[in-house]
Amino acid sequence: MAKRDYYEVLGVARGASADEIKRAHRKLARKYHPDMNKNNPTATEQFKEVQEAYDILSDGEKRKLYDQFGHAGINPNAGGGPQPGVDPFDAFRRAQQRGGNGREWRGGAGTTVQDFDASGFSEIFDQLFGGGGAGRSAGGRRQGPRMRPTPPDPDRGADVEHAVTLSFEQAARGTTLPLQISRDGRIETIDVKIPAGVKDGSRIRIRGRGQQGMGGAGDLYIITKVNPHPYFRREELDILLDVPLSMYEALLGTKVDVPTLEGPVTITIPPGTSSGAKLRIKGRGIEREEEKGDQFVVIRVMVPKDLDAEDKAAIQKLAEKHPLNPRADVRWT
Numbered sequence: 001m002a003k004r005d006y007y008e009v010l011g012v013a014r015g016a017s018a019d020e021i022k023r024a025h026r027k028l029a030r031k032y033h034p035d036m037n038k039n040n041p042t043a044t045e046q047f048k049e050v051q052e053a054y055d056i057l058s059d060g061e062k063r064k065l066y067d068q069f070g071h072a073g074i075n076p077n078a079g080g081g082p083q084p085g086v087d088p089f090d091a092f093r094r095a096q097q098r099g100g101n102g103r104e105w106r107g108g109a110g111t112t113v114q115d116f117d118a119s120g121f122s123e124i125f126d127q128l129f130g131g132g133g134a135g136r137s138a139g140g141r142r143q144g145p146r147m148r149p150t151p152p153d154p155d156r157g158a159d160v161e162h163a164v165t166l167s168f169e170q171a172a173r174g175t176t177l178p179l180q181i182s183r184d185g186r187i188e189t190i191d192v193k194i195p196a197g198v199k200d201g202s203r204i205r206i207r208g209r210g211q212q213g214m215g216g217a218g219d220l221y222i223i224t225k226v227n228p229h230p231y232f233r234r235e236e237l238d239i240l241l242d243v244p245l246s247m248y249e250a251l252l253g254t255k256v257d258v259p260t261l262e263g264p265v266t267i268t269i270p271p272g273t274s275s276g277a278k279l280r281i282k283g284r285g286i287e288r289e290e291e292k293g294d295q296f297v298v299i300r301v302m303v304p305k306d307l308d309a310e311d312k313a314a315i316q317k318l319a320e321k322h323p324l325n326p327r328a329d330v331r332w333t
Contacts, residue, residue: 003071006053014067018058025054155215161223164194168229171198172239172261172286181220184212192222197237197288200226231259237286237293240278242300245269250301260284260295267297275301 007014010024028050030036037043056062056074065073164177174196180189194204202224210218233240243258253271257264260281267279278296285293307315 004049006057006066009049009053010057012057016057021054021057025050025058029054155213157211157213157216157218159210159218159221161221163223163225164192165225165227166194166198167227168232168234169261170194171200171224171226172196172234174198174287179222181209183209194222194224195288197286197291198224198226199234200224232261234286237288237291239285239293239295241295241297243297244300244302245273247301247303250274250299258297269299273299273301275299 007016010016010021010028012020012024016024029047032043032046032050034044034047056066062074160181160183162179162181164179166175171194175194177192177194178189179192180187182188190206190209192204192206198204204222204224206220206222208217209220212218231241239261241258243256245254245256249256249269250273251271253273254269255266256269257266258281262284265281265284267281269279277299279299281295281297283292284295287293304311
């Protein structure tokens with residue numbers, strides 16, 4: 001049976017941009033992933049077809065050949081059935097040899113970075129679509145280089161890893177760092193773009209910046225270490241901030257100035273706010289490609305201590321006037 005047109009497989013126009021192709025691939029990969037379609041006998045083949053189309057259309061040179069010559073431009077023996085030498089699961093197999101955190105990032109000089117966790121096919125999918133040489137950077141400390149395992153092509157140069165340390169803000173909003181690398185006996189300085197939203201242990205791939213070999217240069221992998229923030233913490237794309245309130249502020253309501261990564265904002269605390277309540281500041285979270293999280297203010301209510309008899313009597317009177325049963329809905333009562 002003749003192969004379907006790759007643009008038709010992904011459901012995009014022939015002039016689709018790289019971002020449109022990527023979005024279409026993600027949507028269809030979710031739809032046809034075998035782990036999510038255990039009762040669909042054709043899901044695996046559909047998933048392979050989507051992966052194969054994306055493998056060609058996401059690669060500039062392969063896409064040019066395909067646009068000009070069709071399937072024959074990619075494989076001279078193309079016609080019906082699977083193409084010899086084209087394995088849509090090859091990226092996952094290579095990733096299992098290399099390891100990674102399952103994220104796709106844009107590296108320096110417009111390169112596309114793809115790496116997947118080696119812990120299993122299901123986990124790779126979950127991480128991709130959900131959800132630690134001498135190198136010195138402006139935002140990090142000097143680290144010793146580590147050579148990556150021998151690449152699949154024995155004539156290709158070795159991949160190299162460099163670790164950089166980022167502040168919470170740099171990881172959340174992205175930055176560009178000058179990095180000195182030792183490459184083939186020479187020291188080179190390159191600007192590395194750290195995309196917004198990286199985590200501790202994220203891997204950023206920069207093609208062709210590894211050691212040189214007869215079959216071409218290996219790749220450079222930037223491994224990120226993100227320092228904790230003194231008062232912000234991260235949950236996926238959201239930022240959380242604990243804000244203490246007095247019992248009186250929580251009862252009566254108040255206004256509080258709180259920090260965000262873009263500067264302070266004033267939030268209104270409604271009367272009767274309980275400890276543990278979360279108030280959202282929209283759009284002040286972590287950025288990642290086209291997504292952006294929110295910031296949540298987590299209320300921590302403080303109560304007075306060392307009450308005297310008169311204080312206790314006043315509180316008892318208030319409790320009798322406004323009775324509460326805070327454990328009425330808990331299952332263990």
